[in-house]
Amino acid sequence: xxxxxxxxFLLLLGLGILVVFLASVFIGRxxxxxxxLPRTLFEDKLARQLVLNLRLPRLLVAFLLxxxxxxxxxxxxxxxxxxxxxxxxLGVSQGAAFGAAVAILWxxxxxxxxxxSATFFGLLAxxxxxxxxxxIRYGGWVLRLILSGVAVSALFSSGVGVLxxxxxxxxxxxxxxxxxxxxxxxxxxxxxxxVLPFALIGLVVTYVMRWRVxxxxxxxxxxxxxxASLTRERLxxxxxxxxxxxxxxxxxGVISWVGLIVPHISRRIFGASAEKSIPASMLLGGGFTMIAxxxxxxxxxxxxxxxxxxxxxxxxxxxYLMISMSIKVRRDA
Amino acid sequence: xHNILSLENVHFSYGEEDPVVLADLSLNIPTxxxxxxxxxxxxxxxxxxxxxxxxxxxxxGDVRVSGKPxxxxxxxxxxxxxxxxxxxESIPFNFSVLEYVLLGRSPYLNPFxxxxxxxxxxxxxxxxxxxxxxxxxxxxxxxxxxxxxxxHISRVLTQETKILLLDEPTAHxxxxxxxxxxxxxxxxxxxxxxxxxxxxxxxxxIFAAGHFVLMDQGDIAAEGELDHVIxxxxxxxxxxxxxxxxxxxDHTMVVMDKMEDYG
Numbered sequence: 001x002x003x004x005x006x007x008x009f010l011l012l013l014g015l016g017i018l019v020v021f022l023a024s025v026f027i028g029r030x031x032x033x034x035x036x037l038p039r040t041l042f043e044d045k046l047a048r049q050l051v052l053n054l055r056l057p058r059l060l061v062a063f064l065l066x067x068x069x070x071x072x073x074x075x076x077x078x079x080x081x082x083x084x085x086x087x088x089x090l091g092v093s094q095g096a097a098f099g100a101a102v103a104i105l106w107x108x109x110x111x112x113x114x115x116x117s118a119t120f121f122g123l124l125a126x127x128x129x130x131x132x133x134x135x136i137r138y139g140g141w142v143l144r145l146i147l148s149g150v151a152v153s154a155l156f157s158s159g160v161g162v163l164x165x166x167x168x169x170x171x172x173x174x175x176x177x178x179x180x181x182x183x184x185x186x187x188x189x190x191x192x193x194x195v196l197p198f199a200l201i202g203l204v205v206t207y208v209m210r211w212r213v214x215x216x217x218x219x220x221x222x223x224x225x226x227x228a229s230l231t232r233e234r235l236x237x238x239x240x241x242x243x244x245x246x247x248x249x250x251x252x253g254v255i256s257w258v259g260l261i262v263p264h265i266s267r268r269i270f271g272a273s274a275e276k277s278i279p280a281s282m283l284l285g286g287g288f289t290m291i292a293x294x295x296x297x298x299x300x301x302x303x304x305x306x307x308x309x310x311x312x313x314x315x316x317x318x319x320y321l322m323i324s325m326s327i328k329v330r331r332d333a
Numbered sequence: 334x335h336n337i338l339s340l341e342n343v344h345f346s347y348g349e350e351d352p353v354v355l356a357d358l359s360l361n362i363p364t365x366x367x368x369x370x371x372x373x374x375x376x377x378x379x380x381x382x383x384x385x386x387x388x389x390x391x392x393x394g395d396v397r398v399s400g401k402p403x404x405x406x407x408x409x410x411x412x413x414x415x416x417x418x419x420x421x422e423s424i425p426f427n428f429s430v431l432e433y434v435l436l437g438r439s440p441y442l443n444p445f446x447x448x449x450x451x452x453x454x455x456x457x458x459x460x461x462x463x464x465x466x467x468x469x470x471x472x473x474x475x476x477x478x479x480x481x482x483x484x485h486i487s488r489v490l491t492q493e494t495k496i497l498l499l500d501e502p503t504a505h506x507x508x509x510x511x512x513x514x515x516x517x518x519x520x521x522x523x524x525x526x527x528x529x530x531x532x533x534x535x536x537x538x539i540f541a542a543g544h545f546v547l548m549d550q551g552d553i554a555a556e557g558e559l560d561h562v563i564x565x566x567x568x569x570x571x572x573x574x575x576x577x578x579x580x581x582x583d584h585t586m587v588v589m590d591k592m593e594d595y596g
Contacts, residue, residue, distance in 0.1 A: 081425040208445045215439050217426060221419045224388050226492065227412030227440040272426035272472075275447065 006276050010283065017063075017287045024059050024294050025051055033298055058187045062293040062306075063286040064199045065184070065248045066258055070285025071206045072245040073259030074266070074278050078217040079234050080142050086259035087245040090145070090238075091152035093256070095125025096249040098156040101163040101176045111186070114179075115194055115250040121156070122246030126239070128152045141220065141230075182253035182307025184293055191251045195244075202244025206278060209237055213274040255307045257314025258285055264321060288313075335400030337527050338362040338415075338496055343384060343394035345377075354380045356551045357394070362496075362544075367518055367528045369538035372548030373572055378531040379420065381548075382498045385529065386417050398496070412440035416489035418482075420500040424473050430484050431469040434459060437491030452491075459490035463517060479510030486517060497521065497528045503537050515541040535563060535587040547571055559585060 027035040030050055040047045072087040087093065099121025103114040132148035139147070160180070167173040206213075215228050216237070223230055249255070266281040289306075292313060296306045339362065345355040354377045362368050370378050383389040385396055387403050395402040398414055406414070416437075424433060437459070438452040448456075460466045463483045468476060473484060482502060489497055502518070503511040518541055522528050532538050538545060545562035547555040549571045555562045563585060568576040575590035 078426065081423075083425075211442075211447050212439075212444045214428070214432070215436050218424070218436065219419060219422050221383065221386070221388055221417060222422055225386055225412060225415065225417035226436060227409045229408060233444060267426070271432070272428045273432040275432075 006270065009270070010279065013280070013283045013287070017283060017290070020287055020290055020294075021059060021063070024290055025055055027294050027298055028055065029298055029301070035298075053188070057189045057192045058184050058293070059290060061187045061192055061195065061248070061251065062184055062290045064192075064195065065252050065255065066262070066285035066287070066289025067282040068199050068202060068241070068244045068248050068285075069255065069259040069289070070262035070266075070281040071203055071278060072241045073285075074263035074274065074281045075206055075213060075237050075241050076259075077263055078213050078274055079237065080146065081217055082142070082146070083264065084260070085146075086256070087242060087249075088153070088254070088256060088259070090149040090242060091125035091129045091156060092122045092242055092246050093249060093254050094153045094156035094160065095128075096122035096246055097180055097254055098159045098163070099124075100179050100250065100253070101160050101167075104172055104175050104179070105163055105167055111191070112194070115191070115247075118250030119198075119243075119247050122249060123243055125152050125156055126242050126246070130235075178305065179253045180307075181305035182255045182310075183296065183303060183305045184252055185297070185303050187251060195247045195251060198244045198247035202241040203282065205240040206237065207282075209233070210278040211273075211275045213237065213278065217274075253305075253307060255289075255310050257311050257318070258289055261314040261317050261321075262288060265317070268321070335397070336361040337364045337399055338385060338529075339397045340381075340384070341395045341397065343391040343396065345380060345384060345389065345391045354551050355384070355391070358551070358553060359394075360546065360553060360556070362527060362529060364527050365522060365525045366543040367522045367530065367541050368544040368546060369542035370529065370531045370546045370548060371533070371535060371538055371571075372554075374533075376548045377551045378548060379500055382417065382500055382529065382531065385496075385498055386415055387411050409440055412492070412494075414494050415496045415498065416492040416494040418485045418489055418497070418499040418502060420504065422485060427472040427474050429470050430460070430465070430473055430476070430487075431456060433473050434484060434487045434491055437488040440492060455493070456487075456491050459487045462490055463487040464513070479506050479513070482506060482510065482514055483517075486514065490521070495525070495527060497526055499528070499530045501532055502530055503532065503534065511537060512540075535568065539563060539585050539587070563587065 026038065030036065030047065031040070036047055041051060069087060076085045076087060076089060077083050096118040099118040100114050103117035107113045107117065129145065129148045129152045132152065133144040136144040136147060164173060164176055167176055212233065215223055215226055216230070216234055220230060262285040263277065263281045266277045266284050270276040270280045292309050293306055296304045296309050340358055340360045343355055343358045344353070346353045370381065372378055380389065384391055387396070398406065403411065435448055435452060435456045438448050438455065442448060457466070460469055463486055465480060465483050465487065468480060473481065476484065502514055506514065515537060518528050518530065530541065539559060545557065545559060546553060547562050547567055554571055555567050563578055565576065565578045568578065568587065574592060577588045577590060579586045579588060
């Protein structure tokens with residue numbers, strides 16, 4: 001795809017997302033499904049408050065969440081040379097879940113404490129995965145990180161299991177469960193401010209290094225011969241974008257499949273080069289998550305957990321893509 | 334006048350307990366020629382290329398580029414001087430040939446920079462030089478083995494280095510593709526690029542190279558011009574198998590004889 005064609009495509013995508021965003025402001029179950037008319041905003045004070053205090057921050061967080069998870073997935077898939085990787089893979093999701101459960105159980109159940117704890121444990125899981133991988137004595141860099149990620153995820157996930165077991169089944173357990181299912185139902189402006197710095201740093205670093213990601217996906221000896229400082233550059237990318245994903249996970253709960261499926265679709269449309277597929281992944285992921293969240297809050301009278309919806313849609317798309325043979329896992333990779 | 338690339342008493346093993354791979358090895362690579370490194374499996378040919386590149390550091394000894402040791406260059410400077418085509422290179426994503434070859438421009442760009450029009454032009458010229466311009470838009474995973482090796486070589490041409498290291502550039506290729514690749518390497522050497530190849534095929538080495546290095550168990554068994562290195566005695570001894578070197582119409586040929594044990 002030529003540069004001009006790509007830029008036109010991206011512009012169209014941006015406009016499409018803007019339309020989705022504006023429409024999403026009015027879509028909802030108030031005053032009655034499928035939503036309100038624009039003039040209701042001027043006539044109804046409650047509608048105005050609903051849009052300003054609940055829908056706008058929620059939409060923006062949904063957009064950032066989708067962008068971040070997709071960018072993280074795209075970066076991880078290329079750096080690990082494995083098209084079946086997503087952010088949860090390095091132990092981040094399970095670490096964050098453990099952090100949230102700990103906070104729900106012992107730290108007064110304050111939203112900010114839950115977020116800080118989830119972010120902290122998400123990053124702790126990332127660090128544990130990294131240090132464990134440096135201690136494994138066999139296999140290449142990719143294999144060691146993957147093995148460590150699996151082990152750290154399993155540890156934190158068993159930790160979550162223990163916490164669920166000892167949680168008060170009437171008060172704490174439902175909260176932990178709902179957090180694990182993932183959702184943006186309680187997002188406020190304060191949450192947006194909390195994640196914004198993490199998200200911006202991660203997204204900007206990924207965006208400016210997007211062409212370099214191609215180089216970092218090559219064999220170690222080739223990438224070295226082309227002047228890459230492999231460990232340093234890979235770590236900068238991984239830490240910034242995974243920290244962003246951990247911060248967003250701390251307010252959204254576990255949202256899976258977005259980071260896996262969106263980069264695939266993006267590569268299929270825009271080609272493998274990260275120069276194009278990463279910015280496109282960000283936009284596609286943001287739009288996808290906004291639409292999924294619209295469905296989550298409007299389809300049924302009660303809220304459907306966003307994580308369940310993204311899993312259902314993502315897995316469905318994945319099966320479709322697999323059957324249509326567009327995902328190629330190379331044997332020698 | 335310094336050699337463009339030389340090893341001085343290079344000693345290397347992968348770990349303290351591991352066997353020595355290269356034992357106090359010294360070697361001068363002649364400038365502007367193809368040098369072929371031959372030797373049995375596991376004799377340290379690939380390790381030596383990785384040491385020349387700077388990917389592996391010798392336990393003691395120096396690798397010098399234009400007389401200066403590696404450590405006096407930055408990583409970026411080295412990558413502008415030495416290019417590598419490894420023996421195995423898997424490309425896990427479906428880059429187009431042009432996108433992949435363009436990565437050869439990385440040494441001239443900082444990590445936050447995108448390649449510009451000049452880089453694309455240099456890349457297109459490299460594809461032309463290698464005779465694969467028509468493949469530019471094809472996905473790298475959908476071309477033949479021979480085309481793929483030409484794509485890898487185009488990538489190092491784009492890197493515009495004075496030194497090229499190629500690990501078994503003709504392995505697994507048919508005769509036509511071997512000819513194309515070796516001819517291209519000879520052409521590069523004629524343009525002043527110092528080229529080092531490793532190979533298991535003495536006839537390919539004779540075809541392309543002007544300087545020969547025969548390695549045996551981490552040491553240099555013979556080094557120099559064709560008639561001095563590629564001899565019946567040297568090859569039979571190093572490879573531990575009956576080998577004859579014959580002259581046919583002024584052309585040196587290496588022929589393998591049947592092992593007596595097998596009648």
